[in-house]
Amino acid sequence: KILTASICAAFLAVKWTTPGFDAESLRGARVLVTGASMGIGEQMAYHYARFGAQIVITARREKVLQQVAEKCLSLGAQKALYIAADMASESDPDKVVDFTLEKLGGLDYLVLNHIGSTPFKMWEGDIAHTKWLMKVNFFSYIQMAWKALDSLEQSKGSLVIVSSLLGKMTSPFVAPYTSTKSALNGFFGALYHELSIKKSNVSMSICTLGLIDTESAMEKVRGIVNAPAYPATDAALNIIITGATRQPELYYPWFTWVVSISKDWFPSVTNYIIQNSYNHIP
């Protein structure tokens, strides 16, 4: 009980000291959101639109992007442009950043959110898939971040990385995915320190999400995992606020923070829970 109370008190202390969010700061802000044709990325595009931002969205499916961009305009976006791109390609990550810089004349927020599709099952040696997923979920992130860094430096902008609790702790049936998210946490954790040491103008936020009710996530875990799924629109808003207030980290929902730290304190309890929380083996 004492331990739980201490954890909650520490968490609330951190929350209370975070700076306030000024929605007006996003009016006219130049934003690039990846993976915005569906799920959390789509919801982020709509929130930025309501705040009156200038948005570029990207994913592979052009027709769907067009519909999302139209809705963004109807919600109040100052600009809503889209560019189809495959993040497994060598050149598309750079192409998307170049397009954004040219069309918006600079960048205030780079929100890296896309993920490639990956099965929810035991790993059966599919190395080609794991390499491909690393390209999509990891290498394209560092390529885009590097390409956009000068522009973010000039605008005192923000780099927002959407990661996962599965980048902080391991879990079965998602070996390729959890590898890509751990790689993101490692790389951008190091970059965070380097930007601080250089006294860079760029803020960086790494967002740790738990289970969110997007179509693609629900499709995989339905009937297998009993954990509650949290709303994508709320997750999206929390990510945007974290970037806008230049906080280094987001844990959403809040208990992902408790899980992240307690797994190292009680490894055998955590392992037992992880290995016994599935209705059947997928």
Ligand code: NDP
């Ligand atoms: P979705 O699967 O709903 O959306 C993925 C997006 O990425 C889509 O817009 C998709 O569009 C795009 N995409 C897929 N493949 C490629 C590709 N090769 N090149 C470019 N774009 C691509 O994801 P979620 O909204 O569920 O997740 C968003 C973020 O949140 C991810 O970083 C994820 O790891 C993180 N997260 C999600 C959780 C959840 O439970 N949902 C939990 C923890 C973290 P298109 O098909 O048109 O290319």
